[in-house]
Amino acid sequence: MPGAGDRGAARARWLGTGLLGLFLLPVSLSLEVSVGKATTIYAVNGTEILLPCTFSSCFGFQDLHFWWSYNISDTYRILIDGTVKNEKSDPKVKFKSDDRITLEGSTKEKMNNISILLRNLEFSDTGKYTCHVQNPKENNFQHQATIFLQVVDKLEEVDNTVTLIILGVVGGVIGLLILILLVKKFIAFIIKKTQEKKKECLVSSSGNDNTENGLPGSKAEEKPPTKV
């Protein structure tokens, strides 16, 4: 009799673990949204930029809801909103806030790409762009990923390595030139000092010899450069 009770408790524990597993599964293997590796994208005003967004779902999806939002300080608005019927169909846009925005990419063949293209960029387009995905198959749990767009009037440092190499080379050359100049100046200084010493010796010796000769004047003329 006690054995049956133990078995019952063990079964309950197993059932509990099983239910917990079922409960945890959707959380750990759920829909994922990605905007790629870059957290900030720089783009030039007047040009266009693709804001990437892809998602993956191991459960598959049905009537998936997606939208992009824009946010900066106290402004928040929905840019585009739509649905994807299933894995075999492309997204349907239901709302769009601006003609400059188009939905790119495809959701067919596991592409799951709901990137948007922003044309005719203005400086005021700078801000946070968030790609949201909601899957009814997952209790409508919402997933999102954010990318920051910075609109600039020209792109600097297109290639960091090249810039760094150029900077390094330029820096090295400038450093070398400065070093050469310093060495030259130092040598000139030494030469001048030794010459001045010689001259001072000459002047003082000649000054000692004849003070009314006008030689002290030439000494005064020579002094200012040493002060500079």
Ligand SMILES: *[C@@H]1O[C@H](CO)[C@@H](O)[C@H](O)[C@H]1NC(C)=O
């Ligand atoms: C970007 O903005 C600058 C400054 O307002 C302007 O001079 C330039 O023409 C703009 N570029 C484009 C491609 O619109």
Ligand SMILES: *[C@@H]1O[C@H](CO)[C@@H](O)[C@H](O)[C@H]1NC(C)=O
């Ligand atoms: C927009 O961004 C600000 C911070 O930049 C944040 O405090 C605010 O909650 C965001 N608004 C929404 C609706 O996400």
Ligand SMILES: *[C@@H]1O[C@H](CO)[C@@H](O)[C@H](O)[C@H]1NC(C)=O
């Ligand atoms: C998404 O679609 C756009 C437009 O076709 C494409 O440029 C981009 O490379 C795609 N992104 C991925 C991750 O496939």
